[in-house]
Amino acid sequence: MMRLELVKRPQRSALFSALSPFMAFVLTIIAGAIMFALLGVNPLTAFRIYFIEPVSQVWQLHELAIKAAPLILIAVGLSVCYKANIWNIGAEGQFIFGAIFGSAIPVLFPQFEGPLVLPLMLLLGMVGGAAYAAIPALLKTRFGTNEILTSLMLVYVAQLFLDWLVRGPWRDPQGHGFPQTIQFGDSAVLPELMPDAGRANWGFVFALIAAVLIWILMSRMLKGFEVRVLGSSPRAGRFAGFGLNRMVFFAFLLSGALAGLAGISEVSGAIGQLQPVISPGYGFTAIIVAFLGRLNPLGIVAAGLVLALTYLGGEAVQSALGISDKVARVFQGMLLFFVLGCDTLIHYRIRLIGLALTKPEAAAKLEAAPKLKEAR
Amino acid sequence: MSANQDGTNLLEVRGLTKIFGTLTACDHIDLDIARGEIHALLGENGAGKSTLVKMLFGSLEPNSGEIFWNGQAVRITSPGVAKKLGIGMVFQHFSLFEALTAAENIALSLDDGSPISSIAAKARALSYSYGLPLDPESMVGDLSVGERQRIEIIRCLLQTPQLIILDEPTSVLTPQEADKLFETLERLRSEGKSILYISHRLEEVKRICDRATVLRHGKVVGHCNPREETAASLARMMVGNEVQAVVRAPVEGIETAQPLLEIRGLTRKPATPFSIPLRNISLNVRAGEVIGIAGVAGNGQGEFFESVSGEVLQQDAASVRIRGKDAGGLTITGRRLLGAAFVPEERLGHGAAPRMKLSENLLLSRHATDGKAFVGTGGMVKSGAIYAASQRIIAAMDVRKSAPDPEAAALSGGNLQKFIVGRELDRRPSVMVVNQPTWGVDAGAAAHIRQALIELSRSGSAVLVISQDLDELFEISDAIAVMHNGELSKAMPIAEATFEKVGLLMGGAEPGHAEHTLETA
Structure with missing residues (x-):
């Protein structure tokens, strides 16, 4: 009988930490090639259709920007949470509530028009996302609940709430019974950046601005320092006078607001109305984006573009090769799996332990293990 | 260096070297330990003592060099190998489970499957025969630090080692407890066992050690007979130059000076089953003075520091006053803004x-x-x-x-x-509260820190120092109070304080304390 053990490495390599996302990408390509081969498709053809063709024309780059914008917006918010060692898994729900809050204006007051409409919608979207994120924050600080569970469960509440809204009170009366709201008026639609070239809207600009602002926050500002201290050494943070409970609220409200902004931008930009499903899992995919981008806002911009491509590629292989677009989920899952795997193996190494050894010998081996490495 | 009489030493180390990256922690160390001697290993922090000892105990592998045990070349690849050879070690930081009994803790490390009852009986017999009385059935969480150390020592002795390594054993003991330990060590020596005694307390080394090896920057700088040396000459070998003595000018008119830090009836319930409650602590620290708080570790010093610093708030705002203002309800930031500064015990992570x-x-x-x-x-x-x-x-x-x-x-x-x-x-800062200012700090740096604290007080600040190191407190304090089991004794002026008086208070033997215990019991 053999047993696997993870043994912490005494030193971790800065080089490999930086390379980890790229190694993960290469491993994903290899595993993807095997998958395509098993599906009976020539992997080279499949990769060309999956990764190259979706970005070979200008209008397609616009589509990429549309998909990348919510991923980046959500992921930069999540990076602040994760740096603070606070685990918001519920961005998908905050995205939906942002969309609902922001849509309240064009749905409930369709006659209200003018230049004020859009800013108000965006603001309400952020408020909605933040308010929904405040629930797990409140539960954690008041009752000590695990925010991973509560924030995740609230996603399903949000999805069902949206479903009820668009089938019930907010359904378009002239919509022939389809579960959707009315089409937003012109002043409630997020304008396109370059209407002649493609559909990309201001959401992508919001994403880039958010990435730069969060980067400044985390690397240059006292608040970012507070996030990093509390995340890495909570006791030192308490000594510094930083409150952990306040940080829980800050991180949740900030990431919730950005997820909410992503939600209302998606609805008022790409979709133009509320419908039962408004996100192909952006809130969850953004978790992959955050880690693939090393929790660094600028890295997240790059990672967001890569993950956006997996969505486009999934649609492309479906139409060109007849393969289910669920293949996009497979690629996203593999990317996360490999990046976490690479990170783990950068910090730890695997040892095989024979259970046949007597306990003291095994214990002695374990104690000696990290030192062997040092001696080299 | 004294020659070995019978030709073979118990342990001989030749050219032992350990390199971490660019740092040579141990550089061609030679060391002989004869049978039946107490051998001191002296050195500042970072001199390479711990690295050397870890190589002897098998937790680190040397890069080069040889170890001879009874004249035979050996490779000590793990603590298990060391134990089989007959090398036992008592660490400075105990590795005991608080929620288990002493006997259960011992059984865990023996790992030979013998029943707890027989281990308990053996441990009890051994502990009494060495004058270290220990109740094997008692829960570790209820024991004092001195008693916990006894468990570690008994655990080590149960494996009948030939060589016992003790790492800074007295750093957590009262003077009286240390005396007891020395008797045990002398008894072990008389039985022909060898002891490698690591310490930076020069008086102790002079008192009980037969020979000493001094390390500096990873190299052996000398072997000597500590009894023939003075504390100053030993310190010079360790540090490389004369350690600057700390100068403490007497303060005058302190009675009329304004108290900058006032603690009035500070009480705190235990936060966990194993933490110490604070019981009605009162203390004034005036401008211009250094007050020392002595005590064996784990008698409420950590809890006291957290309460004074504001990491934990008080319900009664007047129980901590800084510069005449109620601070009990203020966070650590609020207290800092009133002019207070804090240095916690734990450096990394706190x-x-x-x-x-x-x-x-x-x-x-x-x-x-x-x-x-x-x-x-x-x-x-x-x-x-x-x-x-x-x-x-x-x-x-x-x-x-x-x-x-x-x-x-x-x-x-x-x-x-x-x-x-x-x-x-x-x-x-006008108020400075420091917990263990020089814990694990080398002699040169410690003197520097102590002098800086005295100078701060003489420039008109109030300085409160919590320390386990009595030498340190006697060196820098104008008055010493003792913390025992969450209670604080009255501060006694340094002119009246003696090691013995303070030591008795550290053990809890003060009339005032006894009365109080009766009341609360």
């Missing part, structure tokens, strides 16, 4: 964030008090200003480091402590 640069660690305790200097408009950190200020502190405190602005974890304990103390001194 006083400093390990993976952050020194300049960022400066911000840790001073982001609010020096808000204008270090933080600009809109909460932007002025990285130039914190870098300059951290360099100023590094220069003032002589902090030695390998890079201009290294991570805190990259510094040795002593150098990081100098930085953390310097970070607070740089503010010229």
Whole structure:
């Protein structure tokens, strides 16, 4: 009988930490090639259709920007949470509530028009996302609940709430019974950046601005320092006078607001109305984006573009090769799996332990293990 | 160096070398330990004592060099091998489970499957025969630090070692407990066992050790008979030059000086089953004086520090007053803004964030008090200003480091402590509260820190020092109070204090305490 053990490495390599996302990408390509081969498709053809063709024309780059914008917006918010060692898994729900809050204006007051409409919608979207994120924050600080569970469960509440809204009170009366709201008026639609070239809207600009602002926050500002201290050494943070409970609220409200902004931008930009499903899992995919981008806002911009491509590629292989677009989920899952795997193996190494050894010998081996490495 | 009489030493070490990256922690160490001797291993922090001992006990592998056991070349590849050879070790930091009994803890380390009852019987017999009485059925969490150390020693003796390594064994003991330990060690010596005794307390080494090996910067700088040396000459060998004696000018008119830190009836319930409650503590620290709080570790000092610093708030706002203002309800930031500064016991992870640069660690305790200097408009950190200020502190405190602005974890304990103390001194605080200011800090750095604390007080600040090191407290304090089981004795002026009086209080033997115990019992 053999047993696997993870043994912490005494030193971790800065080089490999930086390379980890790229190694993960290469491993994903290899595993993807095997998958395509098993599906009976020539992997080279499949990769060309999956990764190259979706970005070979200008209008397609616009589509990429549309998909990348919510991923980046959500992921930069999540990076602040994760740096603070606070685990918001519920961005998908905050995205939906942002969309609902922001849509309240064009749905409930369709006659209200003018230049004020859009800013108000965006603001309400952020408020909605933040308010929904405040629930797990409140539960954690008041009752000590695990925010991973509560924030995740609230996603399903949000999805069902949206479903009820668009089938019930907010359904378009002239919509022939389809579960959707009315089409937003012109002043409630997020304008396109370059209407002649493609559909990309201001959401992508919001994403880039958010990435730069969060980067400044985390690397240059006292608040970012507070996030990093509390995340890495909570006791030192308490000594510094930083409150952990306040940080829980800050991180949740900030990431919730950005997820909410992503939600209302998606609805008022790409979709133009509320419908039962408004996100192909952006809130969850953004978790992959955050880690693939090393929790660094600028890295997240790059990672967001890569993950956006997996969505486009999934649609492309479906139409060109007849393969289910669920293949996009497979690629996203593999990317996360490999990046976490690479990170783990950068910090730890695997040892095989024979259970046949007597306990003291095994214990002695374990104690000696990290030192062997040092001696080299 | 005394020659070995019978030709074979129990342990001989030749040219033992250990390299970590660019640092040579042990550089061609030679060491002989004869049968039936107490051999001292002396050296400052970072001199390589721990590394050497870890190689002897098999937790580190040397890069080169040889170890001879009874004249035979051996490779000690693991602690298991060391134990089989007959080498036992008592660590400075105990590895005991508080929620288990003494006997259960011993059984865990023996790992030979014998029933607890027989282990308990053996442990009891052994402990009484060595004059270290121990009840094997008692829960570790209920035992004093001295008693816990006994478990470690008994655990080690049960494996009938030939060589026992003791790492700073008296650092957690009262003087009376230390005396008991010395009797045991002499008894072991008379049975022909050898002891490698690691310490930086020179008086102890002179008292019980037969020979001493002195390390400095990873090299052996000398072998000597400590009985023929003076404490000063031993210190000179360790440090390389005469350690600057701490100078403490007497203070006058202190009775009329204004108390800057007042603690009135401070009470705190235990936060966990194993933490100590604080019982009605009162103390005044006046401008211009240093008050020392002595006590064996784990008698409420940590809880007291947290309460005074504001990491834990008090319900009664008047139970902690800083510069005449009620501070019990204020957070640590609020108390800092009143002019107080704090240095906790734990350096890494409490006083400093390990993976952050020194300049960022400066911000840790001073982001609010020096808000204008270090933080600009809109909460932007002025990285130039914190870098300059951290360099100023590094220069003032002589902090030695390998890079201009290294991570805190990259510094040795002593150098990081100098930085953390310097970070607070740089503010010229009017109240300074320090927990274990020189714990694990080398002699040179310790003298520097102590002198700095005295000077701070003489410039008109109130300084409160919590320490387990009695020598230190007698060196710097104007009055000493003793903490025992969450109670604080009256502060006695240094002129009236003796080691014996303080030692008795540390053991809990004060009439005042006895009455109080009766009341609460």
